[in-house]
Amino acid sequence: MTCREFSDIIDSYLSGELLVETNHSVIRHLEQCRDCREILAVRRAIRERLSSAVRNTEESIIDSSFAARLRSDLRSKAVGPRFGPFAWQLFLTGAACVIMITLGSVLLLSDYGPMLTGVSVNLPEPAMTNPVTPDTMTKIVPAVLEEAAEDAIDDHFKCALFHDLPERPISLEAASITVDPVNEGFDKVVSEAIVAHLGKSAKVIAAHHCLINGRHFAHVVLLVNEKLVSILLTKVGDVGQQNDAALCTKKNEVAAACFGSNGYGIFVVSETEGESVNVAKWIGPAIRSHVSKRRSNV
Amino acid sequence: MFGLGRSEKEDRWENFEKEAFPHVPDLFRIAIWLVRDRAEAEDLLQETLSQALKSFHRYEQGTNIRAWMTKIMYHVNGKRLRKLGRLRLVEDKEELIAETIAFEPSIDQHLTDKEILTAIKQVPEKFREIVLLADVEEFSYKEIAEMMRVPIGTVMSRLHRGRKLFRLELASIARQYGIFPAERREAEQR
Structure with a gap:
């Protein structure tokens, strides 16, 4: 092979598109020709630089909230709306109940109310479900938690959103034996705590143990009002005093709320700060108790 | 009679989700x-994934799903462009420019990502898309030919020209910043 011939097929060689025999000729030529080796190195470098520039430019990176919406829309298309064959009957029954309750309330609050009940009515103020106050957003978060939160967000993207983990996740049960007993029953604890607050608008869609950036996570993926929320638990070491749930970090348009418990960091990753902090507060007591129980069993 | 049962639908969705979603960031790019x-x-992307979901039964397990979905994306985009009247069929001028580049510039590697992106954006679309599919997305020539519905020979010649144009743009940008001392020396010697 001559240098001229090599120069015509250099890119096909880099793309692995040559026939085996031609490939051998190229290798033989390269062994003898320093100039062609240099040209090849430059071409390879250009290609790598182009690939990395295109992949890393911000405009080429998908918006995470769009990705989550896309997944949820497609899921609805694929599986259909979330109601069964008796949905109409249920809907009509529900509507009838609402009308009756509304009429009853109007009567009770009207001038006829006391006549009907014989007592005056004082309606309570509507209860707020753990609103996010500026206080929760400005709490100082231990550095170890902030650091682990970055990995928790990576896990949310690579595992919950894109199923693109370098290593295949294993079950929590298996991880409780091979990695850490705290994995055992983590999904059950999360599920019970979240359902107690949100009822059927939240459900667990996956639970496993994943390894990302060298960090072990017990990972529960929830679908809350058709949006993905990740609950992650990992060992972080000393987190100082038991801190309350607070916003930990934000990255790529998702927010991670976190709290520490007995050397573990617990992270809630979702699209909104408010949702992450609220969910972290709701599940906090149950998870703290789980962690302390599992640790004391070791 | 009423189509797939809920569990079958869920199974199909889960398969699709497992196969397709790891490639969503690449498809967006x-x-x-x-x-x-x-x-x-x-x-x-949304339209592509909807179409892929509808046609998922036609996808052959074990083949390259990323290439399959990219092919759908090109098909969807072609339809979209035809609707908008933006489909470019003839690009004689670009072909001519690419054909006439005889000289091969030397390339320095001290370029920033921004300069590299500027250079690739200067390459005419018809050549740029093939260079990106081959050199960034690492699709084979055959896969690209299928996606773009052109003969494999066309893919190879466009790639050859596209890469050459890209190197030319890189050289031109680098020269603007005066970071090609070697080339300057050569020119001076001439």
């Missing part, structure tokens, strides 16, 4: 380079 507008790229 291909879409944005194809249409050069974020909102349009999101629409294109």
